[in-house]
Amino acid sequence: MPRREKPKLAVFKLASCDGCQLSLLDCEDELLAVAGEVEIASFLEASRAVVKGPYDLVLVEGSITTPHDAERIHQVRRAARFLVTIGACATAGGIQALRNSKDVHEFARYVYPSPQYLETLNKSTPIVDHVFVDFELRGCPVSKRQLLEVLSAFLAGRKPVVPTYSVCVECKRRGTPCVMVARGTPCLGPVTQAGCGAICPAYERGCYGCFGPMESPNTASLARTLGDHGVDAPGLVRAFRSFNAGADPFRRESEIHEQT
Amino acid sequence: MSRPEAERPAAKGRTPGTAAPRKRAPASRTIRVDALARVEGEGGILVRVRGARVDEVQLRIYEPPRFFEAFLRGRAFTEAPDITARICGICPVAYQMSSVHAMEAACGVTVGGALRELRRLLYCGEWIESHVLHVAMLQAPDFLGYESALHMAKDHPGLVAKALALKKAGNAIVEILGGREIHPVNVRVGGFYRVPARRELAPLAVELAEVRPVAEELLRWVSGFSFPDFSCDYEFVSLRHPSEYPFCEGRVVSSKGLDVAVAEFEEHFVEEHVAHSNALHSRLRARGPYFVGPLARYNLNFDRLPSGIQEAARRAGLPEVVRNPFQGIVVRAVETLWAVDEALRILGSYDPPPAPFVEVPPRAASGAGASEAPRGLLYHRYGIDARGLIQDARIVPPTAQNLRTVEDDLRAFVEANLDLPQERLVWRTEQAVRNYDPCISCATHAIPLRIERLPG
Numbered sequence: 001m002p003r004r005e006k007p008k009l010a011v012f013k014l015a016s017c018d019g020c021q022l023s024l025l026d027c028e029d030e031l032l033a034v035a036g037e038v039e040i041a042s043f044l045e046a047s048r049a050v051v052k053g054p055y056d057l058v059l060v061e062g063s064i065t066t067p068h069d070a071e072r073i074h075q076v077r078r079a080a081r082f083l084v085t086i087g088a089c090a091t092a093g094g095i096q097a098l099r100n101s102k103d104v105h106e107f108a109r110y111v112y113p114s115p116q117y118l119e120t121l122n123k124s125t126p127i128v129d130h131v132f133v134d135f136e137l138r139g140c141p142v143s144k145r146q147l148l149e150v151l152s153a154f155l156a157g158r159k160p161v162v163p164t165y166s167v168c169v170e171c172k173r174r175g176t177p178c179v180m181v182a183r184g185t186p187c188l189g190p191v192t193q194a195g196c197g198a199i200c201p202a203y204e205r206g207c208y209g210c211f212g213p214m215e216s217p218n219t220a221s222l223a224r225t226l227g228d229h230g231v232d233a234p235g236l237v238r239a240f241r242s243f244n245a246g247a248d249p250f251r252r253e254s255e256i257h258e259q260t
Numbered sequence: 261m262s263r264p265e266a267e268r269p270a271a272k273g274r275t276p277g278t279a280a281p282r283k284r285a286p287a288s289r290t291i292r293v294d295a296l297a298r299v300e301g302e303g304g305i306l307v308r309v310r311g312a313r314v315d316e317v318q319l320r321i322y323e324p325p326r327f328f329e330a331f332l333r334g335r336a337f338t339e340a341p342d343i344t345a346r347i348c349g350i351c352p353v354a355y356q357m358s359s360v361h362a363m364e365a366a367c368g369v370t371v372g373g374a375l376r377e378l379r380r381l382l383y384c385g386e387w388i389e390s391h392v393l394h395v396a397m398l399q400a401p402d403f404l405g406y407e408s409a410l411h412m413a414k415d416h417p418g419l420v421a422k423a424l425a426l427k428k429a430g431n432a433i434v435e436i437l438g439g440r441e442i443h444p445v446n447v448r449v450g451g452f453y454r455v456p457a458r459r460e461l462a463p464l465a466v467e468l469a470e471v472r473p474v475a476e477e478l479l480r481w482v483s484g485f486s487f488p489d490f491s492c493d494y495e496f497v498s499l500r501h502p503s504e505y506p507f508c509e510g511r512v513v514s515s516k517g518l519d520v521a522v523a524e525f526e527e528h529f530v531e532e533h534v535a536h537s538n539a540l541h542s543r544l545r546a547r548g549p550y551f552v553g554p555l556a557r558y559n560l561n562f563d564r565l566p567s568g569i570q571e572a573a574r575r576a577g578l579p580e581v582v583r584n585p586f587q588g589i590v591v592r593a594v595e596t597l598w599a600v601d602e603a604l605r606i607l608g609s610y611d612p613p614p615a616p617f618v619e620v621p622p623r624a625a626s627g628a629g630a631s632e633a634p635r636g637l638l639y640h641r642y643g644i645d646a647r648g649l650i651q652d653a654r655i656v657p658p659t660a661q662n663l664r665t666v667e668d669d670l671r672a673f674v675e676a677n678l679d680l681p682q683e684r685l686v687w688r689t690e691q692a693v694r695n696y697d698p699c700i701s702c703a704t705h706a707i708p709l710r711i712e713r714l715p716g
Contacts, residue, residue: 017346028427
């Protein structure tokens with residue numbers, strides 16, 4: 001029987017912190033097993049060996065913030081059989097999408113003495129705004145467990161099992177008392193997609209939404225409840241405008257409170 | 261900044277080190293490397309050689325600018341640790357620590373006792389995971405001639421597996437104390453959201469005691485590598501504490517006599533913007549380029565290491581002052597062993613504090629904080645208003661401080677090694693950059709390499 005060729009995995013990075021691809025290297029118990037199942041064809045954070053595409057599975061971390069990356073992502077797409085975006089930058093524009101509601105040229109002048117050296121776009125946008133994406137994995141950073149699930153699913157040719165319900169479900173499952181009900185702590189859990197394992201409430205703080213909006217979130221209702229818990233309008237703008245500021249439901253809700 | 265497509269790794273298949281004809285000037289010879297790998301972030305190196313002389317060196321930073329200092333304005337001072345953590349997924353704890361210390365300095369609050377110990381414990385976790393990642397997975401393959409740790413694992417499976425177990429123990433500290441390894445959620449201005457009970461930390465002590473021999477083995481292993489004979493006249497800069505190996509406190513000192521408070525940092529250090537880089541380059545106002553990171557910390561704080569660690573360093577063949585950046589890998593292994601011991605010490609004497617945090621009421625003020633990230637000194641300064649909203653932010657990451665020194669190293673290193681075969685020189689030059697464990701995500705808030713040889 002001919003030896004089956006290992007599927008080729010490639011990892012690319014755009015504007016981001018490296019944390020989501022680091023999640024792969026942080027799979028200490030599974031890393032060598034993963035490396036045995038796939039050919040790591042391009043993963044610059046880990047290896048200087050680069051194998052030519054096309055690739056069976058491409059993971060993309062980071063958002064599009066420069067004209068160059070806006071072109072480059074099309075090359076990446078062309079080289080990818082399946083393209084999976086990982087993390088809040090790639091799926092929603094990330095924290096750098098805070099520029100989207102401001103003047104990026106003013107930002108550039110503030111940070112850099114010679115902003116004319118920079119080439120940057122007005123908005124930080126997710127990959128799906130530019131090319132077709134086969135699957136989006138949320139999180140700032142992504143969960144290792146979900147990342148392994150996505151890898152296994154694509155290798156096995158099935159759909160990844162990644163729930164779209166809210167963090168509240170994970171809190172209940174974990175047995176964490178509701179921080180908003182029991183302690184009056186403002187929490188984005190009711191509108192935020194599960195996946196992290198409901199860490200923040202387990203550490204006695206409210207969820208700050210790093211996995212982005214759940215499927216059909218009722219952000220208006222949560223905003224009223226947060227208001228009842230003493231969050232003022234600028235506080236609501238900040239709450240919805242953080243690591244997933246560019247995700248539509250959060251962006252819309254933040255804009256509503258900016259006007260009040 | 262525009263750049264030729266061929267320098268980029270995306271969707272290109274060329275292996276680093278292969279020659280490609282240069283289109284625009286066919287008479288001259290260009291050796292191109294698409295990407296310097298095993299660094300955090302995106303950048304490139306350009307070295308132009310004419311005859312026996314290096315004409316030009318550029319460590320080019322492609323990592324897109326993300327403007328953290330700009331969008332921090334108007335955010336609550338309590339958000340700084342969560343937001344600045346996102347500058348770097350490799351060393352989020354460093355950003356959290358520098359930011360909370362800056363905010364506490366602004367508000368006139370000092371955090372001591374068990375909360376301070378827990379912060380040190382968290383930092384130990386980050387040093388262990390980050391150092392072991394660099395030592396075993398990013399840097400060691402260079403010394404043994406492998407493309408990556410995964411290639412290396414085929415010949416040294418036991419060793420790589422052990423190093424992963426050590427790295428995992430560091431991550432376990434950050435996960436248990438911080439909630440997760442990357443972008444931990446438990447750090448706040450004033451302390452933590454929740455402090456662990458003694459029994460929650462107990463498994464960490466067991467795990468660390470188990471991997472301590474691995475840290476010793478790692479140190480023995482890397483000390484046996486062969487190091488190119490190389491050094492420049494560096495000015496080392498790090499924090500120095502009256503009695504401890506430095507994490508979050510102390511004065512900013514240098515090997516050429518600088519000794520200032522963290523609050524005076526900006527009087528002595530400036531950042532400049534150069535055309536080929538999306539990262540600012542730092543220099544000492546008085547003298548120019550300087551060197552931060554494990555080598556600097558070790559050289560300036562050797563006397564603050566416990567005698568057992570000093571002894572381990574000597575056994576590994578290190579002098580008290582290490583001037584060869586290629587030996588940085590050994591110093592990282594020494595610091596890893598120290599961090600394991602320091603974590604065990606903290607765990608052994610841990611008594612939960614009466615409250616998880618100290619109240620930090622905001623006031624209109626400015627405050628500076630600095631801590632020793634795995635890659636070196638990380639400076640933050642914030643101005644906040646009476647409501648606690650950030651008015652002004654300044655962040656100086658370690659890699660930006662080292663960029664000038666890295667470029668100087670490249671110039672000296674390439675000039676001294678022009679007789680090496682081209683492919684070997686290219687790899688060694690990449691390695692000279694990886695000595696600094698550069699974090700380009702940090703520096704802007706990988707590095708493609710190109711060595712051009714022009715006719716002499």
